[in-house]
Amino acid sequence: MSQAIDTLRHEHDAILSTLQILRRMAERARQGRADAGDIAALLGFLQEFVDKCHHGKEEGLLFPALQHAGRQGELVGELTAEHEQGRALVAALRQASTPVLDAEAFAAAAEAYAVFLERHIDKENDVLFPQAEQALGADELEGLGQAFADFELQAIGPGRHEELHDLLHRWKADYAG
16 A cells, blocks of 8 residues: 555545544534534634545545546546535535534534545545555656645644644543543
8 A cells, every 4th residue: 555545544534533523512502512612613623634634635635637538537526526515514514613612503514514424534545545556657656745744834833733632632631432
């Protein structure tokens, strides 16, 4: 497996963990035990890490590389449209949580987003990534790995990736089982 694809898969693992935390936050909201600060921070995480950083790498670097190689045009279009759908679902989460939390609407939006993103991640892990590793040469994949690192520095800044992962680890502890 290439470093570039391994990076994206590792980010998917972090995103899947975040979805479990989102579900637990939604459950607590339904119980009247919501932490508005954590909800706001998690929504920020979804916008910064999932969309800006992770989807930014895919849309700005991986997808164009695949299209340049003459591959995956239809799949890339489908996944790009799904990224847009994910953004709309995050907007629904934000709308359900501000200015006043609507626990039922938030929980419903959380479940819709989690189910949607789990399916999207499965499609990328099981279809896109294996096809990308076949379609792109080793040099191109190595270049993507470096481009991902450069993109991340520009998109979210130095050290921010680690800060976001630290936040995720805190939430895992706070929202365990």
